[in-house]
Amino acid sequence: MYRVQRRATSKLKISSACRRKSQSQSKSSHISQIPEFSKYSPTKSISELAPYVSPTLCAYPLRSKYVNQQHYYQNQNILEKHYLTKKPHPVSLSQLAQYFDDSTALTKQKIVNSGNFVKQELVTRIAHKIHMLQMLPFDVVNNFHFCQVYESYYNIFERFRRYPAIRTLEDNEKFAEFLHTILSDFNSLNLPHLIMGALECRILDLYPPEKMDQVISSLLRARISRRLIVEEHLSITSNYHSGKKENTLVLGDIFQECSAKEFLLGAKNMCERFIQDMYFQGIKLPTFNIDGNTDLKFYFLPLHLKYLLGEVLRNSYEATMLEYIRLGLQEPEPITVTIVSNERSFIFRISDRAGGIPHDEKTIWSFGKSKELARQSLSNFHKLPGLQTVSLYDSVNGRGPTRSVDHPYKYTSLEPINASNLPSGLHKFEKPLLGLLERSSRYKLGIGLAMCKVYAEYWNGNLTVHSIPGYGTDTILKLGNLMYHTDRLQLDKV
Ligand SMILES: Nc1ncnc2c1ncn2[C@@H]1O[C@H](COP(=O)(O)OP(=O)(O)O)[C@@H](O)[C@H]1O
Ligand SMILES: [Mg+2]
Structure with missing residues (x-):
């Protein structure tokens, strides 16, 4: 369902340029483009759908933790001063396997270093992607699907940023569990949300299609890199614990x-x-x-x-x-x-x-x-079937996903949240990709x-x-x- 793009109209503390753009867009296209809700749910009468329509008319998504007046325009301090000044480290595959020393020996120190590298690197990388989203017109980020992605990125950013340094193997064990959770919780819905967001923006003419392709490709590439970095760390951690003393590209088990x-x-x-x-x-x-x-x-x-x-x-x-x-x-x-x-x-x-x-x-x-x-x-x-398009605001706050209960998209998740029922080795955490393929x-x-x-x-x-x-x-x-x-x-x- 197209979210009505009228949210981005008034009341907002946005820069005047932004505001002008947003207002002119709302006048020219969005208000006149209130979607025909009944088309998507022909069996439900409009009076039944009405309660779900009204939240879409708000300036910001209801209950969003990061896309709201306080947060969206006031997070610059932390983000810009502390994180955007750092550049992500380009890493080669062999560096990834050997973690910056020339030996393939798998030592305790290497595991701990790798954990800290992953933590630092992911914060920096995700900060840059959040910034990239913030640079898009507000209407784009405020799109229902992009909003979920933004929210999820910010949530990951905060969780990594606050994660304490890893000093011991036990710390690393906990960190590995944390990584498992991040890869398998609601963040795994980012892939369909990104693409659906691009499709909605195309339909509503919110962003030039060539530029949108560049944004999506860049976010997808970054996503592949982040996942590789995380998976390599999880793989060397489990190799170390199973007694392996060596790690090379081939001996690690991502490839x-x-x-x-x-x-x-x-x-x-x-x-x-x-x-x-x-x-x-x-x-x-x-x-x-x-x-x-x-x-x-x-x-x-x-x-x-x-x-x-x-x-x-x-x-x-x-x-x-x-x-x-x-x-x-x-x-x-x-x-x-x-x-x-x-x-x-x-x-x-x-x-x-x-x-x-x-x-x-x-x-x-x-x-x-x-x-x-x-x-x-x-x-x-x-x-x-099974694509959950509403998910996260409440679970972000640590409560259950109550929102889906009172929302028309009452689907279960695209994939099982529990990582343990994935076949080991082959698929790991790329279940979202597999979900699309299948x-x-x-x-x-x-x-x-x-x-x-x-x-x-x-x-x-x-x-x-x-x-x-x-x-x-x-x-x-x-x-x-x-x-x-x-x-x-x-x-x-x-
Ligand atoms: N080998 C092929 N022969 C004929 N048409 C093709 C072929 N590959 C792709 N197409 C056309 O290109 C379109 C886009 O393909 P794709 O990007 O894979 O999306 P999808 O298969 O989901 O439609 C297809 O819908 C089909 O019309
Ligand atoms: Mg195809």
């Missing part, structure tokens, strides 16, 4: 040896399940071929690889089935993946004969797309290619599509060889 073929077959099985779920069990499926360097094994982040291959293959499967039905073919056209590798990179070319991509080159890489596509994506996001084909979110591009580029690769209208598409996913690039300052993508 694992992945068999290209196994991952491709896994992605193929997933796509087939989605197709059967979408149509019916016995439907004819495309023949799937793998050629080229089929024995390729390489070190990579298993979840990222699963996500990337899953999304691109899924596009080919979905398009192939559509063509099969549209043209009334005897059977679906085949899909072929060619694996190519050299010293520096690994390339997957996914070739289909599904008639090519029906959209404009420009919009397929954008998070916001065209307004019409953004509307469709957003409405599919709202249909995702959506049903009914819910086309329209962001697969845009997301994959960010992830592929993060790992020194890229993603391109070559579409031949009326014939088919080659989607080319290139990933950098991380073992070749270990000294590159990978985590500078803050």
Whole structure:
């Protein structure tokens, strides 16, 4: 549901420039764009919806701890004086594994140092991202979804900032528990909120789409880096406790040896399940071929690889089935993946004969797309089962999430909050990404290619599509060889 953007009108202590902008925007577009609430809940009468509509007309979100008159414009002191003056440290993958000395030995001191590094680094990195959000027009941050992200970032900032220094292994144990909680509590909803925020801003014309793409890509890259830093620390902590005496990139367990073929077959099985779920069990499926360097094994982040291959293959499967039905073919056209590798990179070319991509080159890489596509994506996001779009203000304050009880979005969370039921090793804490990947084909979110591009580029690769209208598409996913690039300052993508 689009939050009414009228909140940003009066009463606010904002700079005059900001105020003028906000007021002129409200006059020109927002008030006239009060959404048609009944569209989203056709079964409920408007009188039933009314109580939920009125809070959206406030200048600030109700009960928000950080987006309110006192906090939003008065947090500059701490943020600017103490944290924005520090720059994040660019870190290479090998530094991350060895923690700034040249040995791979895993010592008590190294664990403690690593804990303190993580604490400092995360505060600095998140402070810069909060600042980046504050630099956006207020209407954007005040968007219902961006607000959740802002709130969650500020909450993380405060929690890390106040966390005491780590001096002993016991301190570090507690810190590791703290990190587990942060990764698995309401912050894990930031990913869908970011994207839904971008879609709403596109629909309401609140921010230029190209700039919004840059903001989202930058926030996603920073998110990947932060998560890597945290996961590496958790991994060396648990390795130390299990008696391992050494830590290298490969011996730590974030990066694992992945068999290209196994991952491709896994992605193929997933796509087939989605197709059967979408149509019916016995439907004819495309023949799937793998050629080229089929024995390729390489070190990579298993979840990222699963996500990337899953999304691109899924596009080919979905398009192939559509063509099969549209043209009334005897059977679906085949899909072929060619694996190519050299010293520096690994390339997957996914070739289909599904008639090519029906959209404009420009919009397929954008998070916001065209307004019409953004509307469709957003409405599919709202249909995702289990996506909790209201969450956090009360749980931030340490009380239960009571807000969801009296709110129309009464869904359970996108993922189990409890980290212990995640398969160990493979997925760790990137459940939100997995949640997106494992959506049903009914819910086309329209962001697969845009997301994959960010992830592929993060790992020194890229993603391109070559579409031949009326014939088919080659989607080319290139990933950098991380073992070749270990000294590159990978985590500078803050
Ligand atoms: N291999 C392909 N063949 C035909 N169309 C494609 C292919 N890959 C992508 N597309 C088109 O590009 C659109 C955007 O793809 P994507 O970003 O993955 O989002 P989604 O799949 O959720 O719609 C798809 O909806 C589809 O129309
Ligand atoms: Mg897709």
